[in-house]
Amino acid sequence: MSKLTQRKSMDYIKKQYRETRKMPGSWYLSNYKYKYNITHLQPFLKKLKEKKLVGLKCSGCNTVYYPPRFVCGKCLVKPNRWVDLRETGKVSTFAIAYLKDPETGEIQEKPMVLVHHDGADTASIAQLNPEVDFKDTYIGMPIKAHWAENPVGGLMDVEYYDLMKDDAKDLDLPED
Amino acid sequence: MDKVGIVGFYQVKLYSDANYGRYEMIFEAVRGAIDSAGLKKKDITTAISCTNDYYDGRTISNCYTVEVGGGYMADESKVEMDGAHAVLYGLMRILSGNHKLSLVWGGSMASCFPYHAARLYETDPTWERPVAYVNDITAAGFQMRAYLEKYGVSIEDIAKIAVKNRKNASRNPLALQEAQNANITVKDVLDSEIYADPVTELMVAQPCDGVAALLLAPEKQALKITDNPVWITGVGYNQETYYLGDRDLTKSMSMELAGKMAFDAAGIKDPKKEIDLAEFFEAYAHEEVIFSEALGLVDMGEGTNLNSEIDGDIPINPSGGAIGGNPPCGTGLIRIIEAAKQLKGEADGYQVKDAKKAIASGQIGMCAQNNIVYILEGGN
Numbered sequence: 296m297s298k299l300t301q302r303k304s305m306d307y308i309k310k311q312y313r314e315t316r317k318m319p320g321s322w323y324l325s326n327y328k329y330k331y332n333i334t335h336l337q338p339f340l341k342k343l344k345e346k347k348l349v350g351l352k353c354s355g356c357n358t359v360y361y362p363p364r365f366v367c368g369k370c371l372v373k374p375n376r377w378v379d380l381r382e383t384g385k386v387s388t389f390a391i392a393y394l395k396d397p398e399t400g401e402i403q404e405k406p407m408v409l410v411h412h413d414g415a416d417t418a419s420i421a422q423l424n425p426e427v428d429f430k431d432t433y434i435g436m437p438i439k440a441h442w443a444e445n446p447v448g449g450l451m452d453v454e455y456y457d458l459m460k461d462d463a464k465d466l467d468l469p470e471d
Numbered sequence: 472m473d474k475v476g477i478v479g480f481y482q483v484k485l486y487s488d489a490n491y492g493r494y495e496m497i498f499e500a501v502r503g504a505i506d507s508a509g510l511k512k513k514d515i516t517t518a519i520s521c522t523n524d525y526y527d528g529r530t531i532s533n534c535y536t537v538e539v540g541g542g543y544m545a546d547e548s549k550v551e552m553d554g555a556h557a558v559l560y561g562l563m564r565i566l567s568g569n570h571k572l573s574l575v576w577g578g579s580m581a582s583c584f585p586y587h588a589a590r591l592y593e594t595d596p597t598w599e600r601p602v603a604y605v606n607d608i609t610a611a612g613f614q615m616r617a618y619l620e621k622y623g624v625s626i627e628d629i630a631k632i633a634v635k636n637r638k639n640a641s642r643n644p645l646a647l648q649e650a651q652n653a654n655i656t657v658k659d660v661l662d663s664e665i666y667a668d669p670v671t672e673l674m675v676a677q678p679c680d681g682v683a684a685l686l687l688a689p690e691k692q693a694l695k696i697t698d699n700p701v702w703i704t705g706v707g708y709n710q711e712t713y714y715l716g717d718r719d720l721t722k723s724m725s726m727e728l729a730g731k732m733a734f735d736a737a738g739i740k741d742p743k744k745e746i747d748l749a750e751f752f753e754a755y756a757h758e759e760v761i762f763s764e765a766l767g768l769v770d771m772g773e774g775t776n777l778n779s780e781i782d783g784d785i786p787i788n789p790s791g792g793a794i795g796g797n798p799p800c801g802t803g804l805i806r807i808i809e810a811a812k813q814l815k816g817e818a819d820g821y822q823v824k825d826a827k828k829a830i831a832s833g834q835i836g837m838c839a840q841n842n843i844v845y846i847l848e849g850g851n
Contacts, residue, residue, distance in 0.1 A: 389612075
């Protein structure tokens with residue numbers, strides 16, 4: 296190694312630095328407007344208003360997308376067949392996030408889940424009913440959509456997911 | 472694929488909050504790489520950088536690194552992904568036959584911006600952001616949980632990976648000081664602060680400050696510059712679908728396909744036997760396990776049983792990996808440099824014995840959405 300790089304970064308001399316004048320300005324990352332054309336989603340939004348769920352089926356690979364997608368990446372075509380879905384599903388995986396309330400400083404434990412709807416082939420990010428204890432969450436937990444009182448035909452019409460009674464036999468502990 | 476030689480490299484010491492500026496850090500890395508090959512500025516025919524507008528706090532972030540980054544009056548371009556993707560760009564320029572020496576550098580200073588908060592903007596603004604708060608850590612939680620559930624692996628086994636990498640990092644003088652811990656135990660990892668259950672603080676590759684640089688040259692030119700270049704004999708890359716719910720999170724399909732492409736290019740038939748060591752960019756401890764399974768270094772579901780210590784069956788991340796320091800945009804590049812060090816026998820203190828063929832990988836995206844794999848070979 297030449298003399299130029301003999302000064303190893305490890306013993307780099309601690310340099311004096313001071314803050315220069317700040318220029319006002321901000322990067323409006325969170326105010327960015329994301330445009331999304333909902334024309335092809337009209338049937339989905341209409342059904343949400345009736346408290347019903349539908350997915351989009353790709354005619355190329357028969358994958359049922361929920362939430363409906365604009366394009367099937369596998370076939371590069373627009374999925375165009377609407378199929379009815381049940382409002383039940385199961386938790387496909389989850390993580391518990393610890394959210395701090397900026398005002399009170401209180402930490403809230405919230406399970407974030409990926410929900411796999413019965414009848415769909417894909418899962419979507421969602422939240423569970425806030426009354427559900429985060430310690431009770433598990434993979435494969437049966438859940439059901441909780442509808443807003445007055446659905447307006449938007450994505451937030453399914454507010455969160457309620458727990459269903461799990462009647463799977465393998466949950467019963469053996470007696471001995 | 473024609474062989475391309477790595478003829479020089481340099482990595483600065485990683486700091487969680489460095490005392491010097493980005494400008495000097497880039498100069499140190501770039502100048503160091505050129506000096507390590509005994510070359511001059513005029514020998515560089517193309518310069519590729521890897522930075523990010525947001526991470527730099529500057530739009531068109533490569534506009535101000537021209538002088539220090541070796542881009543003055545040169546054929547210069549930028550990649551806004553991982554450093555390993557920048558190497559791919561440099562490699563392609565060499566393989567095009569138009570260039571004799573390609574300089575690739577990448578890195579950033581994570582102490583200047585909130586890294587994990589920025590990654591909240593990675594989720595879909597229409598479908599995902601309004602519904603739930605998911606960033607890369609929560610997504611890693613999804614993946615780790617799915618993996619643990621599918622193969623019945625215990626959380627301690629994942630913590631062992633973090634312990635191994637932090638112990639390895641303690642032997643690497645250039646690793647992040649916070650990550651170097653020779654006496655760490657599984658209990659320490661599990662008891663550290665919970666980020667998104669089951670992911671704890673010490674399982675996360677901590678974003679830090681650092682820059683690395685690398686020089687690539689075609690076969691003939693490489694042999695003129697140095698007697699023992701490290702050869703890139705294969706490269707593979709693949710991209711997975713964006714929505715987390717569309718993927719099988721328990722495995723990495725993109726890594727599997729990237730690996731296949733790289734092994735085909737390098738003529739490797741049985742990676743288990745032929746590969747001597749691997750340097751993965753594991754942003755979270757469990758990703759190392761998923762990658763080694765995807766590349767066929769170990770059977771599916773057996774990843775945590777592999778002896779991946781420095782003197783083990785297949786040493787993985789002898790340098791400490793990304794857990795030993797993760798400067799955004801630079802980590803993948805550092806993995807390639809560390810693998811090259813091993814093949815040259817320059818890894819003082821964490822040298823793998825008789826290393827001839829190595830894997831180095833880079834990634835970007837949630838749950839390693841996009842993966843890139845290099846096969847490196849040493850000796851002539």
